[in-house]
Amino acid sequence: MSGKGSYRDLAIKYKIANPETVRCWVMKYNGHEELRASGTGGYSIKAKGRKTTFDDRVEIVQYCIAHEHNYTETAKKYQVSYQQARNYTVKYELDGVEALKDNRGKRKLEDQMTELERLRAENKILRAENERAEMESSFLKKLEEIERMRG
Secondary structure (H helix, E strand, C coil), X not given: CCCCCCHHHHHHHCCCCCHHHHHHHXXXXXXXXXXXXXXXXXXXXXXXXXXXXXXXXXXXXHHHHHCCCCHHHHHHHHCCCHHHHHHHHHHHHHHCXXXXXXXXXXXXXXXXXXXXXXXXXXXXXXXXXXXXXHHHHHHHHHHHHHHHHHC
């Protein structure tokens, strides 16, 4: 839409099998049609977001990481937009828990988190990451067991 790249370039960049899919999405978007996420029972990916507190954002990121970055499921559970769920998770992964703090319209010094708040939030998210790693490990063990039975 910005004129930077073709449908084919975008399909390659985002690992979409068919450039025609990208073209259809752009046509729908330009026609102000609501796009629907596949495999979600038609859950809208243009759902309206809602205002969230810092604690909400920490909980959203925790859930999303624990559930293998399933942004659609996270958005549905917390009644936020897909983009909010994704943005919060990406911000956390790039810049840590401080990035989840909303600093709009406030001076940095007045809005600094206390060390205790920061550590609690990081702890909560690290627990979710650990839980996900344990689930992944358990899955791999089960897979190895199944493969041994076959072999």
